[in-house]
Amino acid sequence: MKVLVTAKRVIDPYVKVRVKSDGTGVETANIKMTINPFCEIAVEQAVRMKEAGSVTEIVVVSIGVTQCQETIRTAMAMGADRGILVETTEEMQPLAVAKVLKAIVEKEKPNLVIMGKQAIDDDSNQCGQMLAALLNWPQATHISNVTVNGDSAEITREIDGGLEKLTIKVPAVVTADLRLNEPRYVTLPNIMKAKKKPLEIVKPDALGVDVKPRLKTLKVAEPASRSAGVKVADVAELVAKLKNEARVI
Amino acid sequence: MSSYIAPLKDMTFVINEFADLDAVSKLPGCEEVNAELVDAVLGEAAKFAQEVLEPLNRSGDQEGAKLANHVVTSPGGFKQAYQQFREAGWNGLAGAAAHGGQGLPHIIANPVQEMWNSSNMAFCLCPMLTSGVMEAMAHHAGAEQAARYLPKLISGEWCGTMNLTEPQAGSDLAAVRTKAVPSGTNGDHYKISGTKIFITWGEHDMAQNIVHLVLARLPDAPEGVKGISLFIVPKFLVNVDGTLGARNDVKCVSIEHKLGIHASPTCVMQYGDAGGAVGYLVGEPNRGLEYMFTMMNHARLGVGLEGVAIAERAYQHALEYAKTRVQGREVGQRGGDRVTIIHHPDVRRMLLEMKAQIEAMRALAYFSAATLDKAKRHPDAGEKRRNQALLDLLTPIVKAWCTEQCVEIASTGVQIHGGMGFVEETGAAQYLRDARITTIYEGTTGIQANDLVGRKVGYEKGASAFAVIAEMRKTAAAINALGGDLASIAKSLAAAIDVLDEATRWIVDSFPKNPNAVLAVAVPYLKLFGTVGGGWMMARAAVVARKKRAEPGADAAFYEAKLVTARFYAEHVLPKAAAYAQTVVGGADSVLALAVDRF
Numbered sequence: 087m088k089v090l091v092t093a094k095r096v097i098d099p100y101v102k103v104r105v106k107s108d109g110t111g112v113e114t115a116n117i118k119m120t121i122n123p124f125c126e127i128a129v130e131q132a133v134r135m136k137e138a139g140s141v142t143e144i145v146v147v148s149i150g151v152t153q154c155q156e157t158i159r160t161a162m163a164m165g166a167d168r169g170i171l172v173e174t175t176e177e178m179q180p181l182a183v184a185k186v187l188k189a190i191v192e193k194e195k196p197n198l199v200i201m202g203k204q205a206i207d208d209d210s211n212q213c214g215q216m217l218a219a220l221l222n223w224p225q226a227t228h229i230s231n232v233t234v235n236g237d238s239a240e241i242t243r244e245i246d247g248g249l250e251k252l253t254i255k256v257p258a259v260v261t262a263d264l265r266l267n268e269p270r271y272v273t274l275p276n277i278m279k280a281k282k283k284p285l286e287i288v289k290p291d292a293l294g295v296d297v298k299p300r301l302k303t304l305k306v307a308e309p310a311s312r313s314a315g316v317k318v319a320d321v322a323e324l325v326a327k328l329k330n331e332a333r334v335i
Numbered sequence: 336m337s338s339y340i341a342p343l344k345d346m347t348f349v350i351n352e353f354a355d356l357d358a359v360s361k362l363p364g365c366e367e368v369n370a371e372l373v374d375a376v377l378g379e380a381a382k383f384a385q386e387v388l389e390p391l392n393r394s395g396d397q398e399g400a401k402l403a404n405h406v407v408t409s410p411g412g413f414k415q416a417y418q419q420f421r422e423a424g425w426n427g428l429a430g431a432a433a434h435g436g437q438g439l440p441h442i443i444a445n446p447v448q449e450m451w452n453s454s455n456m457a458f459c460l461c462p463m464l465t466s467g468v469m470e471a472m473a474h475h476a477g478a479e480q481a482a483r484y485l486p487k488l489i490s491g492e493w494c495g496t497m498n499l500t501e502p503q504a505g506s507d508l509a510a511v512r513t514k515a516v517p518s519g520t521n522g523d524h525y526k527i528s529g530t531k532i533f534i535t536w537g538e539h540d541m542a543q544n545i546v547h548l549v550l551a552r553l554p555d556a557p558e559g560v561k562g563i564s565l566f567i568v569p570k571f572l573v574n575v576d577g578t579l580g581a582r583n584d585v586k587c588v589s590i591e592h593k594l595g596i597h598a599s600p601t602c603v604m605q606y607g608d609a610g611g612a613v614g615y616l617v618g619e620p621n622r623g624l625e626y627m628f629t630m631m632n633h634a635r636l637g638v639g640l641e642g643v644a645i646a647e648r649a650y651q652h653a654l655e656y657a658k659t660r661v662q663g664r665e666v667g668q669r670g671g672d673r674v675t676i677i678h679h680p681d682v683r684r685m686l687l688e689m690k691a692q693i694e695a696m697r698a699l700a701y702f703s704a705a706t707l708d709k710a711k712r713h714p715d716a717g718e719k720r721r722n723q724a725l726l727d728l729l730t731p732i733v734k735a736w737c738t739e740q741c742v743e744i745a746s747t748g749v750q751i752h753g754g755m756g757f758v759e760e761t762g763a764a765q766y767l768r769d770a771r772i773t774t775i776y777e778g779t780t781g782i783q784a785n786d787l788v789g790r791k792v793g794y795e796k797g798a799s800a801f802a803v804i805a806e807m808r809k810t811a812a813a814i815n816a817l818g819g820d821l822a823s824i825a826k827s828l829a830a831a832i833d834v835l836d837e838a839t840r841w842i843v844d845s846f847p848k849n850p851n852a853v854l855a856v857a858v859p860y861l862k863l864f865g866t867v868g869g870g871w872m873m874a875r876a877a878v879v880a881r882k883k884r885a886e887p888g889a890d891a892a893f894y895e896a897k898l899v900t901a902r903f904y905a906e907h908v909l910p911k912a913a914a915y916a917q918t919v920v921g922g923a924d925s926v927l928a929l930a931v932d933r934f
Contacts, residue, residue, distance in 0.1 A: 100340055100385070116890030118343065120378070159375060271387070272379045274424035274437055280375075281367065 087234065088143045089132045090196035091166065092187065094122040095150055095157040096207045109305045112207075121157045123269075124202025126164075127262040130269040131232065132200055133165035140234055143167050145194055149178055149186055155285060163272040163280035170194075171287045174297055182290075182297040184216035189293035191221060196257065198239070203228050203261040214261035224254040228263040336762055337655035339389045339454050339648055341381035344893065345694065346446045346701075347373060352879045353872075354701040359442045362712040364432075373443060376428075380447045383423060384454035387416050392455040395598030396765050400539070405586040407538040407600045413458060417541040421491030425451075426462055430489035431473050434481065440712070441633075441704040445640055449697070452644030456769050457598035461494055461536040463637055468495025468548050470630040475565070475618040483573055484546055494542040498531040498549040498568075498604060499627065506782055508624060509559040513551040513606065515566055515614060526611025527551055527568055527585075530603065533776070537602030538570075538587035544579060545570040549606065549614060550623050557621065565623035566614035568606065584612040595768035631778075632726055635734040636703055638777045642737035643696045645773070649741075649748035649766040650689040656752050656761075657682050676751075684907075685751055689744045691904040694897075695869030696737045698876060703729045728791045728799040729868075735783035735858075736865025738773035745770040784857035787864070792839065793846030793853060800839045800864075807832050807871045814874050820898060821877055827905035828867075828874050834916035835867045841920045852923035859922065863915035870909045877901035 097103055098118040106113050121129075135141040146166040148154040151173070158169035172186050191199060204211035211227075218225030226232075230249065231242035234256060243250040244263050290297045318324045328335045350356050351370050360368040391412045398410040409417075420426065429444040430436020451459035469488050472481055487493040504510035513529025527549060531537075538545065547568040556562030572580040584607055591601040606612045618626055657677040664671055665678050676682045706729065709722040745767040749756035756763040774780045792800050811832055815825035838860060846853050880897035883889050 115888060116893065156371070156374065159371075163375070163379075271383050271419065271423045273422065274376065274379075274428060276424075277372075277375050277379060278367070278437055281372070 087135075087141050087197045088145070088194070089135065089141050090145050090147060090191060090194055090199045091125070091128045091132045091161065092199075092201045092213075093125045093129060093146050093148045093154075093157045093161045094202070094205045094207075095119050095148060095154045096122045096205055099123065099206060105306050105308050109307060111303065111306050119153065119157075121160050122202050122205045122207075124204060124206070124262055124264070125161075126202075126269045127264070127266050128200040128202050129161045129164050129166060130267045131262060133270075134267060135234070136165065145170065145196065147172065147187065147190055149174065149183055151175055155287075158285055159277075159280045160272065162283045162285075163276045164270065165276070166283075168283055169285040171285065172290055172293065173287050174290050176290075176297045177299050178297060179299050179301055180210045180212035180216055181300065182295070183213045184220055185295045186290055186293060186297065187213070187217045188220045189295055191217070198234065198256055199223075199259045200232075201259065201261045203263050214259050218259040221257075221259070224256075224258040225260070226252055226254050226258065227261045229260050230263050230265045232260055232266070336393075337652045339385055339651060341377070341384060341450045341453070342647060343374075343377055343381055345697065346377060346449070348876070348879075348893075348897070349698050349701045350442060350446060352883075353875050354442060354698070354705045356442060356705075359440050359705050359708045362440070362708060363714055364438055364712060365440050365708070368440060368443065373446075376439070376443055377446055377450075379423075380425070380450050383420070383425070384450040387419055388451060388458055389454035391416055391458065391598075393762060393765065395455065395457055396595075396769075397597075399597035400590060400600035402538075402587060402590045402600070405538070405588065407540065407587055407590060407602065409539050409541055409600070410598045413598065414541050416458065417461065417491075420462065426465065426491030427489040429466065430469055431485065434473075434485040434489050436469075436489045440708040441636075442701065442708055445636070445701060445704040448637060449640050449644045449647070449700075452641045453648040455598075456641055456645060457596040459641075460596065460599045461539070461541065462491065464497055464535055465491070465493075465495040467497055467630055467634050467637075468546055470633055471548060471565075471626060472567075472617070474629055475626045476567070477618075480567065480615065480617070483577065484567065484569075487544070487577075488546060492542060493544040493546055493569075494536060494539070495546045495548065496534055496537050497627075498534055498537070498547050500533045501530060502532055506779065508550065508563065511550050511552060511563050513549065515551040515553050515564060515616075516611065517553075518611065518613075523615075525551075525553075525566060525614045525616060526607065527566055527614040528607025528611050530605055532603050533591070534587075534602040534604045535599055535776075537600065537604045539600055543571075544573070547585065547604070548617070550627070551614070553620055560624050562621055563623040564620045565617040565626050567617055568612050568614040572613055584609045594771050595765070596772055632707060632730045634777050635730050635783070636700065636707065638773055639696075639700050639703075639730075639733035639735075639737040641773045642739075642741035642770070643693065643700050645766050645770045646689065646693045646696065646737075646741040646744040649745040649763065649770070650686070650693055652763055652766065653689065653748040653751040654686060656755075656763075657686060660752075682751060685747050687900065687903045688907060689747055691873070691900045691908060692740050692744060692869065694876070694900055695873050695904055695908070696740055698872035699729070699865070699868050700733050700737060702872065703733050724795075724799045725803065728787070728803065731778075731783035731787040731791065732861060732865050732868060734778065735774065735780040735787075735861050736868075738770070739780055739862065740865070741770045741773060742767070780858060780861070784861040785854055787861050788842055788846065788853050788857040789850075792842050793850070797839050797843040801836075803868075804832060804836050804839065807835075807867065810871055810874050810878070814878055817878065817881060820902070821881060824874055824877055824901055824905040827909045828870050831867045831870055831909045831912035834913050835863055838863055838916040838919040845923075849923075851927060855923040855926035856919045859915045859918040863912055863919060866908060866912050866915065870904060870912070873901040873904045 098120040104113045132144045144166040146161040147170045149172040201214045226241040228244050230244050233240045241252040395410040401408045427436035432438040515525040518526045549566045549568045574580045587602040588605045589603045660676045661673050706726045710726045713719040749763045752763045755761045811828045880894040884894035
């Protein structure tokens with residue numbers, strides 16, 4: 087079985103994010119970038135499935151600037167077999183990402199696509215769903231467990247009320263939630279090996295996909311800073327405040 | 336409580352821009368070394384240090400290592416962390432490729448080691464000692480010994496220790512008394528007996544086996560340093576097929592109660608209580624100390640890095656406190672809001688003093704790491720020799736200066752916390768306690784300074800020292816030519832180089848005539864060299880930062896900060912050079928004037 091995983095390059099979660107002074111976005115120049123944590127979970131899942139013997143090849147795809155090669159190398163150091171970078175400097179929005187991935191899927195013909203449920207930069211949570219729709223494949227989002235048996239997969243999803251168990255047909259698109267696994271620490275020998283794994287670079291044009299943004303960002307601003315709280319004397323006062331001031335009960 | 340964030344940007348700035356990564360990547364065996372590899376390796380190491388090692392630093396300090404029935408138990412979580420460390424392959428970073436290591440150069444290994452030390456120095460000492468054993472065995476062990484022990488040491492399945500010190504033999508190893516008597520039907524091994532003290536991680540529960548390297552005397556050995564041999568004494572004997580055999584006659588009889596590094600067991604090791612521990616001779620008889628000294632540069636640079644690492648950690652801790660602790664108003668503001676203490680000029684001065692010195696120390700330490708790589712690997716014999724001479728000169732300076740500064744910096748870190756710094760709960764005190772050992776072990780500051788003024792400057796009439804001073808003058812000229820906001824750096828550096836030059840001449844002239852006078856001011860001379868060497872590095876950083884700042888898309892704020900920090904160093908730290916120099920050329924007499932019996 088062949089698995090395709092995606093790896094988005096995002097600002098490192100340890101970095102304090104700053105809004106650009108002109109309000110057009112957040113500062114990304116000269117800032118430490120890393121693989122999106124949910125994508126990391128997706129890669130880890132594919133690698134575990136390969137180690138368990140149910141997967142034979144893992145292809146990792148990233149879309150974006152040249153430096154996304156580093157993100158792909160990280161995924162390959164975790165255990166992905168080869169990488170594809172769809173290189174573009176265009177701002178990539180969810181529909182464009184899904185269209186690019188569709189083109190790659192049609193070429194690579196994987197049995198399963200594992201993606202992060204969302205990226206920690208824009209928190210869209212759309213690409214997996216859009217890709218499944220474009221491919222007309224089954225989808226299972228926010229998964230915390232997956233087992234593939236022949237042409238179907240047993241899935242556990244995390245939903246508001248608890249856990250939902252599903253059986254879906256493969257090929258399918260699944261998106262990883264936080265508790266699917268805990269990604270491994272990359273080993274030093276595998277960092278060295280990843281340098282030698284094949285990494286193919288293609289342009290969106292070559293895939294016949296128009297990646298121009300369709301949404302326009304009007305303004306990005308920092309959230310208002312939190313104002314100081316107040317101490318209440320007793321529960322009665324708290325309830326009164328929640329009822330009359332906050333109007334939440 | 337702050338959490339450690341590896342200063343990757345500062346590190347790669349030094350590595351890429353002026354510790355000469357390009358030159359290192361051209362050395363044989365370094366073909367794969369480039370900026371991308373540095374980023375990948377440092378990035379993953381940072382993650383491991385931040386997420387696995389750092390969370391165990393405080394608990395390890397509070398809990399400490401425990402001894403019961405000759406068995407040492409490491410603090411909670413250490414065993415699991417070591418297993419993760421080993422499985423991630425970090426132990427083999429610089430290990431020989433032939434025995435399963437990655438063979439990466441020190442310019443990558445040392446920054447990684449800095450991160451291990453910043454996040455958890457007590458933990459890091461265990462793999463650090465193992466790498467010392469690896470280094471010694473790679474150079475001096477026979478092929479059969481290397482094949483039997485090295486792969487397991489490189490993989491980290493086994494750990495290593497260094498057994499030099501005895502109660503009567505500390506800095507003076509000539510006094511070593513541990514005995515080695517030939518044994519076995521074919522004389523293939525020796526029976527070792529004696530007591531070794533201060534053995535870091537001499538016994539513990541993190542690995543299957545511990546390989547002790549032990550200095551001991553053969554029955555017919557000459558007196559003094561020329562009669563000491565080196566032996567491998569494994570905790571568990573190793574069978575021919577590599578499996579573990581009987582428990583050897585070596586045990587830990589006590590562990591020290593120390594000021595710092597509580598999580599690292601400092602053991603008293605007893606050899607031969609039951610008739611003699613089985614030991615195997617490394618190399619030739621009576622050459623043990625010489626073998627130990629071949630890895631001394633490596634080990635001493637490693638301790639210098641500990642100085643950089645703890646100073647960095649103490650700085651991050653103090654910085655966070657300074658940014659969150661609200662106290663008082665800014666001067667000249669009446670009735671305004673109270674501010675965080677970083678707004679107060681003296682706190683800012685203390686923070687910059689920490690930051691500027693750390694950057695200078697790091698640059699000097701990494702520069703020395705690159706010099707070590709060139710000394711080890713350069714294909715051209717002349718270049719190899721030149722770099723070895725430079726390294727020999729720099730090693731005692733990096734070891735002693737970085738650690739002495741570290742103690743001061745960690746102390747400043749406590750100071751920034753005010754009364755809370757003196758309270759253990761804040762965490763600032765641990766860095767000061769942990770830092771305190773670094774100026775002592777692996778040769779005290781005094782020993783390093785004696786080595787510098789004697790072997791490295793005095794005996795060779797200052798050849799290497801004057802060569803470095805000539806290099807410093809080139810940097811001073813370059814920075815002077817750039818002018819503008821670098822003018823004050825140029826002026827201060829030039830003055831500092833002049834006094835270093837003068838003091839070096841005094842050392843060279845006085846050494847043959849009055850070696851006692853030279854030794855009396857050896858430490859001030861070492862601090863002088865460190866201070867000016869740091870200023871040289873800061874000036875080089877400023878030259879690069881000025882150029883980079885002007886490039887399109889550059890991180891202007893980052894380079895601006897580098898320029899300001901270099902200026903601060905030139906204005907606040909470099910002037911101390913003149914005071915040290917004055918003590919060097921004029922201060923020896925008073926040291927010796929008060930006779931021993933008048934104290």
